[in-house]
Amino acid sequence: MPYQWPAHTDFTRRELDVLDRTCPVCGRGMYICDHRYRHLHTLEGPLELVCKLNHCPDPDCPGHAKTKSPETEAAIAPPHWAIGWDVFCWIGHRRFARHWAIPQIQAELRDTYRIPLSDDAISQYTHRYQTILAARQQDPEALRRQYESVPELILTIDGLQPEKGHETLYVVRELTQKRVWFAEALISATAAEVQRLIAKAKEWAELLGRPVALWISDKQDAFVTGIAAEFPGVPHRYCDNHFLRDVAKPVLEADSHAKVQMRRKVRGLRKIEQAVLKHQRAAVEDRPAAIAAEATVTVTVEPAGAEAPPADSACAVVLDYSAAVRGIVNDDQGGPLHPPGLRMAEALDEVRDSIQRNLDEKKGGSQRSNWAAWPTVSTAAWTMSEPNKRRSGSMSRRSRRSLRP
Numbered sequence: 001m002p003y004q005w006p007a008h009t010d011f012t013r014r015e016l017d018v019l020d021r022t023c024p025v026c027g028r029g030m031y032i033c034d035h036r037y038r039h040l041h042t043l044e045g046p047l048e049l050v051c052k053l054n055h056c057p058d059p060d061c062p063g064h065a066k067t068k069s070p071e072t073e074a075a076i077a078p079p080h081w082a083i084g085w086d087v088f089c090w091i092g093h094r095r096f097a098r099h100w101a102i103p104q105i106q107a108e109l110r111d112t113y114r115i116p117l118s119d120d121a122i123s124q125y126t127h128r129y130q131t132i133l134a135a136r137q138q139d140p141e142a143l144r145r146q147y148e149s150v151p152e153l154i155l156t157i158d159g160l161q162p163e164k165g166h167e168t169l170y171v172v173r174e175l176t177q178k179r180v181w182f183a184e185a186l187i188s189a190t191a192a193e194v195q196r197l198i199a200k201a202k203e204w205a206e207l208l209g210r211p212v213a214l215w216i217s218d219k220q221d222a223f224v225t226g227i228a229a230e231f232p233g234v235p236h237r238y239c240d241n242h243f244l245r246d247v248a249k250p251v252l253e254a255d256s257h258a259k260v261q262m263r264r265k266v267r268g269l270r271k272i273e274q275a276v277l278k279h280q281r282a283a284v285e286d287r288p289a290a291i292a293a294e295a296t297v298t299v300t301v302e303p304a305g306a307e308a309p310p311a312d313s314a315c316a317v318v319l320d321y322s323a324a325v326r327g328i329v330n331d332d333q334g335g336p337l338h339p340p341g342l343r344m345a346e347a348l349d350e351v352r353d354s355i356q357r358n359l360d361e362k363k364g365g366s367q368r369s370n371w372a373a374w375p376t377v378s379t380a381a382w383t384m385s386e387p388n389k390r391r392s393g394s395m396s397r398r399s400r401r402s403l404r405p
């Protein structure tokens with residue numbers, strides 16, 4: 001499906017010539033017989049390629065009937081593509097290294113680079129990217145070069161489930177070079193199927209002529225039997241991540257329980273926020289009509305602005321605290337070494353300390369507001385970035401303190 005370029009597109013023009021003009025059949029000098037015009041999207045803008053096509057001057061030479069294209073054309077874009085390699089690599093990198101969704105890629109291409117690609121075009125390019133990448137990853141010559149100076153191999157196998165409910169993807173990796181060797185989705189991971197993958201890894205190792213010093217896995221039964229069968233005598237160890245996770249199971253259970261307790265205690269954010277917003281609206285309506293219009297603009301456009309009246313900055317502080325606390329109680333990240341509940345307790349402590357500092361500041365004299373509706377919140381120009389920055393700084397000190405659920 002040819003892409004329709006809008007009229008008056010401002011193309012950068014680039015002429016490409018054939019570098020080696022000797023006829024491949026008879027050796028005569030070839031000459032230009034035709035031009036091919038191509039229009040491409042590149043990250044630098046629309047590009048017009050003018051490809052000078054050559055052929056042999058001798059009508060009796062088989063080289064006469066065929067034209068030769070400029071050698072450099074393929075380095076800019078593969079045949080028939082509407083995008084250059086640069087856009088292609090950009091799409092592949094965003095999709096697979098950054099895990100962007102297709103609509104996000106599409107929007108960014110349109111907004112930043114003015115490249116309007118349809119979603120099915122992008123999804124087709126991502127498939128091609130995968131194919132090219134897989135071919136490159138499994139190129140035996142490239143692999144041999146990479147392993148030239150590696151004395152022995154350390155292999156791992158693990159099953160991943162990229163999407164819940166889908167088949168498990170079994171991945172074989174080599175650790176000294178930190179590279180994925182191959183991956184296969186197995187619908188039924190029987191011992192025989194798994195052993196086939198391990199046998200494939202053995203073939204690869206033999207092809208490279210390197211001994212396998214060690215296998216690492218989570219030691220599920222199929223891995224244990226398969227590796228023992230294909231690699232007799234090669235040690236097979238637990239992956240320390242799986243090992244740690246198994247050992248830490250009771251800790252994570254206790255941590256999860258503590259999270260539930262904390263969430264039960266820290267609630268009512270919505271009510272506080274609604275009250276603040278209601279108060280803000282009321283404050284605006286109460287002001288004299290002459291400045292009301294201006295104040296509405298101030299309140300809606302920059303509620304946390306430094307020039308805002310004291311009541312508004314107090315409201316903004318409350319809303320900021322609410323947002324921070326909501327972020328804290330919804331944070332579920334972290335493994336056994338950084339249990340999420342522990343982090344949640346530390347962060348909530350920080351918020352409490354921060355509020356206390358504000359209260360102390362207020363008591364200490366410089367009372368900047370006489371607005372009594374929110375007695376627990378200072379109107380001093382605190383922002384949440386202060387306690388947030390401190391949180392990471394004081395992590396090591398605080399993480400020593402244990403959490404007792």
Ligand SMILES: [Zn+2]
Binds near residue numbers: 024027028064
């Ligand atoms: Zn010829």
